[in-house]
Amino acid sequence: MHKNHFTQIHKLNSKVSVPFILLFLCLCFSCEKPQSKLQRLNPATLNAAFETSRESAITHRRFKHRDIQPLIKKHRGAFKVEELGKSVQGRSIQQLEFGEGETKVLLWSQMHGDESTATMALFDLFNFLEAKNDSFNIIRNVIRKNLKIRFIPMLNPDGAEVFTRRNAYGIDLNRDAIKEVSPEASILKAAREAFAPSFGFNLHDQQIYYNVEQTAKPATISVLAPAFNHKTEINDVRANAMQVIVGMNRILQKVIPEQVGKYDDAFEPRAFGDNFQKWGTSTILIESGGYPNDPEKQYIRQLNFMIILNALYEIAHGDYTAYAVEDYFRIPDNDRKLMDLILKNVTIHDGENKYQLDLGIKRQNMEMENGYAVKGQIDDVGDLSVYFGYKELDASGLEYVEGKLAEESIVDISDLDREKALELLKEGFLAIRLKNMPESPFHDLPILVLHEHDSIPSGYNAGSAPNFYLKKNNELLYAVVNGYLINLKKPEATGLKQSIW
Structure with missing residues (x-):
């Protein structure tokens, strides 16, 4: 078709119905x-x-x-x-x-x-x-x-x-x-x-x-x-x-x-x-x-x-x-309505009020020397019913709760393996401190590893670091570690790519 025909179609767009235009194009090309x-x-x-x-x-x-x-x-x-x-x-x-x-x-x-x-x-x-x-x-x-x-x-x-x-x-x-x-x-x-x-x-x-x-x-x-x-x-x-x-x-x-x-x-x-x-x-x-x-x-x-x-x-x-x-x-x-993780109907108890929020989490790659790590962030809160997650959880009946810092530090990152990290996580310890910094800051453990004097970054507002638990009747059922959701009953904490905070 000659290009002038297309120009004429465009000019007629406001006067001629879309079905007519599509039919015309179909006849020309099919x-x-x-x-x-x-x-x-x-x-x-x-x-x-x-x-x-x-x-x-x-x-x-x-x-x-x-x-x-x-x-x-x-x-x-x-x-x-x-x-x-x-x-x-x-x-x-x-x-x-x-x-x-x-x-x-x-x-x-x-x-x-x-x-x-x-x-x-x-x-x-x-x-x-x-x-x-x-x-x-x-x-x-x-x-x-x-x-x-x-x-x-x-x-x-x-x-x-x-x-x-x-x-x-x-x-x-x-x-x-x-x-x-x-x-x-x-x-x-x-x-x-x-x-x-x-x-x-x-x-x-x-x-x-x-x-x-x-x-x-x-x-x-x-x-x-x-x-x-x-x-x-x-x-x-x-x-x-x-x-x-x-x-x-x-x-x-x-x-x-x-x-x-x-x-x-x-x-x-x-x-x-x-x-x-x-x-x-x-x-x-x-x-x-x-x-x-x-x-x-x-x-x-x-x-x-x-x-x-x-x-x-x-x-x-x-x-x-x-x-x-x-x-x-x-x-x-x-x-552009996707997020890495959406938690729906999370109960928040701020000491005075009790209400429910949807929490939307994204994980961004952070380029670092000799590699990259992932840092999670709460992207949005409130009614997120128009959004979708690569992973979603209906958290109705589950309450947001902060995690604890392990009482003892570890000397080297090699002192902690995946199984030990999961044990700590199930006991309510979301993070552990590290005394000696390794050559590489990267790890894939299902727990936060902090510098010696740091505390757990957390919160449920937009922009906060997504590190917390979800509990029901005082039982911890899920952990959210750096934006990754871990089912504590059936932990499959693989694929985490973190750095020391």
Whole structure:
């Protein structure tokens, strides 16, 4: 469809009913056929491709620039590798090229240094594209012959070094597409101008607290075909991006049903995605969110691999054109109503009054030297009926009570193991003091470990540290330790990642 048709639709939006517009779009797009008879990929095939291609050298999200250099080096030969420039602190920003086709595709990841999920998936994809003589040759050859793909796997290596969003200047690279103050932004813009790709993939992570609107399900993957102007009009370029997204959503709904959200498409004139769309590159934003019990996002890494490979395959043989643009608008919007833990109807007795509150808790990662720890915080209190938790407990009949500090300190952290910590916890001791500071402040014990002269941080107001018990008839039933809920009758206090307070 010619872009003027989209402009006319937008102008008629206030005069013509939405069903009529959607029907018109459907007639325009659903009649289009794939350009080949190749079968669409299914989740089983994509999953099998991932299992044979997973890059074993990357097992967590906090890898650094130096960690990926040998991985890039091993792909020289199958890929053309080029240094595009250097970051503020002098780290190389590299590009890998694959394929010999006419349709050009550019993918860039980790323009925010702490958003590395898709970067992991790209290295899995490199392994897949380089492999030979297996059951996936048809997929691989279709991509090789029809596409020329350029990958920039780590655009912000300085941010990745300290696992933070911004670059070494303190700039959000995704708000520097126009002024180009940062060298990394100039590198990305120059890469697009030199290549003139038809398609672009803007790969990010989002907070785990996004949910699919009006549901308790996390937005594990969020998508967007960014707007190219303030009117959020649709032209051919943006429509192509929408159709590719519909194809990705087809896969995702089979493996994570109802866990795909769509970002607000309000135009951001400083952002790269919006400007790529404006400059003529059909741009697809992928945001990796949260998934239960996947703190290192290894399953979400697999989802990224699957939908990116599917998208490249469908672009390569033109199958994306068979999807209706209207189906893009059927993807539900993102919301931000998730918390790590919600305790409903907790009884508070403040000495004078007795009342009930919902307590909503979030746990934030705290970056520290040589690692990270988690610090919980009460995010909100009161009526939280519109919010959802990754874990929820109806605490009706349970009363908030402060924990005690163990009477004796320990000399070294090694003097306390998980079993001893649980025994103390069950006896009402929420914390213990430590005399000698270890080299590493990290531990996974189900108890607070405090410095020698500190006291237990706690409270039930917003902003307080979530460290307390829930009791019934003077019996302690649950402990909340740094925002983690522990059932004292059936303790499964695993997966805690704490530091000494």
